[in-house]
Amino acid sequence: MADVQFHEVCGAQAAITNGGRVAERKAPESSFDKGIVFSKQPLKGRFEVRIRRKVAAWSGSIRIGVTSRSPESAAIANSSAALKGGTVILSDRDVIVDARTQQENYSSVSLKSVEVDGRVGVEIKDRALYFYINGKNQGKVETELRSQNCWAVVDLYGQCVEVEIVSSSALNVSESSSVVPEQRKVLPKGSPCQYQALVHRFFNTLVIPEIFVDSRYDCCYCIKCHAERGDLDYYNRGSPPALYAIPVGWCRLGLKLNPSAEANKVWDTHHRAYHGTAVDKIRPILDTGQLLFPGDVALGGSKISEGKGHFTDDWKPKGFNTKKIFLSPTIKYAGLEAYARKKEYVDKPTGKKYWVRVAFQVWIRAGSYDVGQSTMAGKNFDERILDQGIEWSTVERGATHFSGIVVKLEEQT
Ligand SMILES: [Zn+2]
Incomplete structure (x- = not known):
């Protein structure tokens, strides 16, 4: 996972820096969306990001999920809540599948409450999907994945303007340190x-x-x-x-x-x-x-x-x-x-x-x-x-x- 990066294909307001390890949303005070980014490679194990920067403006915040559609294959929606084609997104506390809310109050805490230095993650394990908030597994998502070949999606939405991929070694340690x-x-x-x-x-x-x-x-x-x-x-x-x-x-x-x-x-x-x-x-x-x-x-x-x-x-x-x-x-x-x-x-x-x-x-x-x-x-x-x-x-x-x-x-x- 040490070589995991963000895909160069991203939302119109998103920018990938630091050798593909950091993603940010440009002009965060004047726009709140068009900040979707993807993992460069299909998801293997857990994909986790740490929030580096938030702004007080706007009400929503980071969203995370997976999509079975390759990032190059089609136009990117302004917001991950509108992504289709085999997409599962955690937004606030709700699971959204292909732009429809499928499971309300799935997670024990809201993604909006995750502050700077907090982490959010997603994982496909034994054909099932899991989300992580600050290292804590939020449980199995009740949905069928269209494909096992999925890219991670991070939506730099609203208050969340910059994230960084958490390295694999940090992931192992944080398993116990940040929960x-x-x-x-x-x-x-x-x-x-x-x-x-x-x-x-x-x-x-x-x-x-x-x-x-x-x-x-x-x-x-x-x-x-x-x-x-x-x-x-x-x-x-x-x-x-x-x-x-x-x-x-x-x-x-x-x-x-x-x-x-x-x-x-x-x-x-x-x-x-x-x-x-x-x-x-x-x-x-x-x-x-x-x-x-x-x-x-x-x-x-x-x-x-x-x-x-x-x-x-x-x-x-x-x-x-x-x-x-x-x-x-x-x-x-x-x-x-x-x-x-x-x-x-x-x-x-x-x-x-x-x-x-x-x-x-x-x-x-x-x-x-x-x-x-x-x-x-x-x-x-x-x-x-x-x-x-x-x-x-x-x-x-x-x-x-x-x-x-x-x-x-x-x-x-
Ligand atoms: Zn020493």
Whole structure:
């Protein structure tokens, strides 16, 4: 499926780019249709696209389906709801066969509700047709396919203006990662890459009691491991969905979930964020069971104060509350030196010296935090998460739950 592309024959307003992997509708503010695109090859297995762009104008959105008529063979209708000749389309929640509604409320969710980064797919398996929304199989469609030789149809209709074909490797992973999981996702285990092995050696020097860690949730996000999984760099999580960035270049050590997080199915409902901290604070934070506020006395008596370079009670803008926990949906901000203060690590087996930075990866309850703009020097920290919304803060205890500790090691030069 890695070579699956869109067909060059497409609707009058559609354009195929990126070597056939991306389709868009031109002038999306002034026209809402003529955006039909097809798969270049007849459908084999599942065909899935990710929405890259939507506009607020118009009411309808993406439609997807199959047609047994080859894209070259006839004029293309303005809308997929008008395609005939052995065509099955999912529109909103309804199945349309050759321009007639055949099954109302087929899918559990509406295609209109699929946001940017959401995925929709179609599959022919054992002569039956299935649709997928965000990786979730919506069930068998009650219709006879005219032919087993079908092309996928994607209609960039209404609000949906740009999609990209999801690669086969991403498809395999997303099977478990993007479906709203019943359980916290356990990652497939391979042997660790060199970077992950190095991170583990560093982590072992901290002598964190085993009771805190859960290695089933270890995950290496080094560039190589991340690329091999075919994951995206950003995901929407929680309800309502919020964007967060995968910590590419870092490596995660899984932490045990506390019972209240388990009970609240935080992996389903909560947002994702990072809290950069100093290496020496990992243990007191774990011992206390939650992120600490400046001024807190951690278990064992060590007082947590505002980090170096941060505002304090004696030095802060008027009205600024420093007694908050700061987080960010991107490690590019939470991992800055001001939060994740670097420490030297000497790797015994190789004798090499590294700078190490750490951050907690957490689930945070939607609505429990304020979204603020960056208070750090510099700008455009992240490509997708804007500076205006990059700093999250909460005054609510118990709003966050640990998912893991992410670690970055950089060799000193
Ligand atoms: Zn790796």
